[in-house]
Amino acid sequence: MxxxxxxxxxxxxxxxxxxxxxxxxxxxxxxxxILTEEYPENRKSLQLAERFRGEVIMPHDANNEHTCTGCSSCEIACPNGSIKIISKFDITPEGKKKKAIDQHIYHLELCTMCGLCVEACPTDAIKMANTFEHSVFNRNHLIKRLNKPGSKIKEGIEE
Amino acid sequence: MFEEVGTTTEGDLIINLGPQHPATHGVLHLVITLNGEIIKKVEPHLGYIHRSIEKMTESLSYRQFIYVTSRMDYLSAHINNHACALCVEKALQLEVPQRAQYIRVIMDELTRIASHELWWGAMAMDLGAFTPFFHAFREREKINEIMEETCGARLTMNYMVPGGVMVDLHPDFQKKVKAFIQQYKAKIHEYDELVTGNIIFQNRMKGIGYLSAQDAVSYGCTGPVARGSGVASDIRKIAPYDVYDKVEFDEVLQTEGDSFARYMIRIQEMHQSIKIIEQLIDVIPDGNFQAKTKAVIKLPKGEFYQRVETARGELGVYIVSEGAAQPYRIKYRSPGFSNLSALDHMVRGHKIGDLIAAMGTLDLVIPDIDR
Missing domain, CATH: 1.20.5 (Single alpha-helices involved in coiled-coils or other helix-helix interfaces)
Known part of the structure; x- marks a missing residue:
């Protein structure tokens, strides 16, 4: 047994x-x-999800116009202080002063990609892009200006 | 952790396991007193990854503080976010749309599977088996892709907001989850073939790290650790939140209390999670995915507590509000801290190799223990 x-x-x-x-x-x-992807080699065929939060961008149309009013909602919503809005005063055709955006400064090095700024934006002026290769040799290159030089706000966008 | 006077005698060997050791899964520092090869005492030393999340939260608003909790227990980030969102909703007495509740629960269970997958692979790797790690990551990768598509991130999702979820589901979500379930069911038998039935694995797990039901309660253990000792502690059953009261699933219990029991609990919990997702995935109601909230959320004066079941056990969120836009004080009751405190009791009298096996079944995530 x-x-x-x-x-x-x-x-x-x-x-x-x-x-x-x-x-x-x-x-x-x-x-x-085998499911492994060989990353640097497959860069051309690599497809990331559309919603992937890689960095904040501000889309501009063909006329170099954006929809940012400079209301600072994103700056308030950001938990890390990675967005800084510098505003200016435009003179409207009627001769009145109007608050507008001068520079939308975005600190990529501070950003945690939480997406709260995009959710807070009332005019959908900013969105998250799915780019992810952010390495640079100089830290200062990570501080970005989102509104392009010479761009202006699209007509009909109100706060 | 105070030094107990008189426990070390001459000839005892004191060794440091960690803070930089692959078997501790992070920066956990264990001071082990050995008599020959027999463990006399284990002292966990914490503080290597303290980021003062609770203090940091006091200067963040009720929308902003959720994203930080993804960095606590990063393997069940969704469930941490869920706990915070639920606590704020409880304080505001906010009705969450049905669609959001269904989405949240499906996401929670997907996270739980992903977390247990990683634990399974990492624990087998602790015991010297390298292949299971890749098998586990194959399925986990599918979940990560689903998360990436809908939430926008793979690990730190920040998908929950007070009042619902941040964005609606991706149109492909249901299709992908169903495909995942199908693939997962076809591959699940590999787990048992590779590890569970293995004789070397069984001999290293059975009878090691015994924790009685009484000790599990007195150390405050929750989750699979308590359920392995036969303590029914599933918050999803005790105090159901969102739509957990509408789904049918079993609370898996084992009475052996050893490492193998805790292992089997987690394996069976993955099956239960699949069962929950299958019940919900076809019946997600239409409607809003987010309730309307004010731009600045202010909680009424008072104290609020909400607990949820993460992959590791009970997570409690305790908010003290003074009526302002920021919390006056926040306290998280994390499952890992209590589970770790039982380690010393579990492994006394065992050998070093058994310490690694017992610690693997605790499923420790150090940033969760040391916030």
Missing amino acids: FLKEYFLDIYKATKSLLTGMKLTGYYFTHHKE
Whole structure:
């Protein structure tokens, strides 16, 4: 009785090890099951999700116009202080002063990509882009101005 | 952690495991007193990754403080965010749209599977088996892709907001989740073949790191650690939040209390999570995904507490509000801290190799213990 159990244990143990080895052997010989992507080599074919939060951008249309009113909602919503709005006063055709955006400064090095600024924006002026290769040699290059030089606000956008 | 006087005698060996050691999964520092090869005492030393999240939160608004909690227990980031959002909603007495509730629960369960997958691979790797890690990451990658598509991030999602979720589901979400479930069911038997049935693994796990039900309660253990000792502690059953009261699932319990019991609990919890997702994925109601909230959320004066079941156990969020836009004080009750405190009790009298096995089944995430 003891001998029988002893050998049964050895049989079971060997079988359990061989079951695992069989599975490992299966994947060793079936290369189609390999899912690994080789990143720098596949850069051209790499498709990231559309919603992937990589950095904040401000889309401009063909006339170099954006929809940012300079209301500072994104600056208030940001938990890290990575957005700074510098505003100016435009003179409207009627001769009145109107608050407008001068520079939308975005600190990429402070940003945690939480997406709260995009959610807070009332005019959908900023959005998250799915670019992710942000390495630079000089830290100052990470401080970006989002509104392009010479751009102006689209007509009909009110606060 | 105070030094107990008189526990070390001459000839004892004191070694430091960590803070830089691959088996501690982070910057956990264990001071181990050894008598020969037998463990006499284990002292966890914390503080290497303290970021003062609770203090930091006092200067953030109720919308902003959610994203920080993704950095606590980064493997169940969704569930941490869920706890914070629920606590704010409880204080505001805000009705969350049904659609948002369904989405939240599906996301929670996907996160739980992803977290257990990573634990399974990492624990097998602690015990010297390298291959399971890649098997686990194969399925986890699918979940990460689903998260990336809908939430916009793979690990630190920040998808929950007070009143619902940030954006609506991606149109492909249901299709992808169903495909994942199908693939997962086809591959789940590999887990048992590779690790669970393995004789070396079983001999290293069974009878190691015993924790009785009484000790599990007195150390404050929750989650799979408590359930492995037979303590029913699933918050999803005790105090259901969102739509957990509408779904059918079993609270997995084992009474052995050893490392193998805790292992089996997590394996079976993955099956239960799949069961929950299958019930919800086809019946997500239409409607709003976010309730209307004010631009600046101000909580009424008072104290609010909400607990949820993360992949590791009970996470509690305690907010003290003075009526301002920022919390006066926030306290997180993290599951990892209590589970770690039972480690010393579990491994006394065992050997060093058993310490690694027992610690693996605690599923420690150090940033969660040391906020």
